[in-house]
Amino acid sequence: MQPILSLAGVGKTYKSGHRALEAVDLEIHKGEIFALLGPNGAGKTTMISIVCGIVNPSEGTITVDGHDAVRDYKKARAMIGLVPQELSVDMFETVIATARFSRRLFGRAPDDGYIEQLLKDLSLWDKRDSKIMALSGGMKRRVLIAKALSHEPDILFLDEPTAGVDVSLRRDMWKLIGRLRERGVTIILTTHYIEEAEEMADRVGVINNGRLLLVDEKSALMKKLGKREMDIALVEPMTTVPGALSEWDLELVDEGHKLRYTFDAQAERTGIPSLLRKLGDLDIGFKDLETSKSSLEDIFVDLVSEREQEEAAL
Numbered sequence: 347m348q349p350i351l352s353l354a355g356v357g358k359t360y361k362s363g364h365r366a367l368e369a370v371d372l373e374i375h376k377g378e379i380f381a382l383l384g385p386n387g388a389g390k391t392t393m394i395s396i397v398c399g400i401v402n403p404s405e406g407t408i409t410v411d412g413h414d415a416v417r418d419y420k421k422a423r424a425m426i427g428l429v430p431q432e433l434s435v436d437m438f439e440t441v442i443a444t445a446r447f448s449r450r451l452f453g454r455a456p457d458d459g460y461i462e463q464l465l466k467d468l469s470l471w472d473k474r475d476s477k478i479m480a481l482s483g484g485m486k487r488r489v490l491i492a493k494a495l496s497h498e499p500d501i502l503f504l505d506e507p508t509a510g511v512d513v514s515l516r517r518d519m520w521k522l523i524g525r526l527r528e529r530g531v532t533i534i535l536t537t538h539y540i541e542e543a544e545e546m547a548d549r550v551g552v553i554n555n556g557r558l559l560l561v562d563e564k565s566a567l568m569k570k571l572g573k574r575e576m577d578i579a580l581v582e583p584m585t586t587v588p589g590a591l592s593e594w595d596l597e598l599v600d601e602g603h604k605l606r607y608t609f610d611a612q613a614e615r616t617g618i619p620s621l622l623r624k625l626g627d628l629d630i631g632f633k634d635l636e637t638s639k640s641s642l643e644d645i646f647v648d649l650v651s652e653r654e655q656e657e658a659a660l
């Protein structure tokens with residue numbers, strides 16, 4: 347299947363000399379939800395801005411459904427909706443006029459039915475005649491989404507969609523993203539909220555210091571990198587892990603009341619039965635066992651620190 351969006355060797359050095367993006371190769375499939383995960387300053391906004399034609403790449407090519415994003419800018423851009431991080435609307439305009447105007451900007455014929463449904467989906471219909479400056483912060487965010495969707499784009503970029511929004515807007519946003527996906531819209535969101543990627547995404551890309559460190563199916567990523575932990579609640583607390591247990595990756599937590607065993611969930615043998623037998627041999631009593639999986643957050647932290655160590659060693 348032809349990707350709906352592809353980046354080949356896309357890099358960016360700002361005029362200041364700052365290298366914000368390093369030769370990114372990425373293909374986005376039609377209809378997927380792709381989460382670009384990375385800390386502040388990682389290069390997420392730079393990457394989105396390049397695809398949306400707001401920032402010029404220093405090198406590389408971007409193709410949107412077969413259209414070159416630089417040479418064939420208009421056609422490429424018309425397929426994309428962008429919800430930016432920062433407010434970019436005329437404060438004196440009304441909600442409905444903003445949506446209608448944005449639709450026209452992309453050369454779409456007026457469609458009041460579509461705009462009405464869009465504003466209703468975003469709980470903005472009652473506010474349609476309000477000036478944007480009179481709306482709450484959360485409502486303003488909804489207007490940004492309405493504006494981005496006004497021309498029925500095939501690809502929607504959401505730059506940190508839920509940074510600083512309340513729980514109800516976040517839930518509404520997730521629901522809306524689900525509905526858009528059902529309609530076949532491709533969604534690319536940037537976030538540093540791991541739970542957002544975990545909740546929504548089909549694939550996750552991890553970016554740090556301008557480098558796309560990896561791209562993988564969310565489930566595969568969790569599986570591949572997922573470590574598991576098992577907490578063993580001890581009858582008697584300990585001060586140190588006995589030397590006889592050194593072949594297992596153990597640490598004491600909860601002020602010595604628990605032994606935490608970290609193991610690779612994918613390994614053929616977990617080492618749990620032998621560990622429990624050994625505890626029995628050593629007369630170490632335990633009253634409870636509890637296992638947990640690592641979250642994307644743990645994976646992300648591990649990955650970034652691993653790469654940093656690798657880079658430091660070069």
Ligand SMILES: Nc1ncnc2c1ncn2[C@@H]1O[C@H](COP(=O)(O)OP(=O)(O)OP(=O)(O)O)[C@@H](O)[C@H]1O
Pocket residue numbers: 360361362364365366384385386387388389390391392393538
């Ligand atoms: N116009 C610019 N000129 C110079 N440097 C810039 C410019 N825009 C961004 N940068 C730098 O490029 C790097 C990447 O910034 P970018 O905004 O892409 O990161 P981000 O991943 O979106 O971060 P955040 O999560 O904080 O939005 C940062 O170090 C930033 O300071």
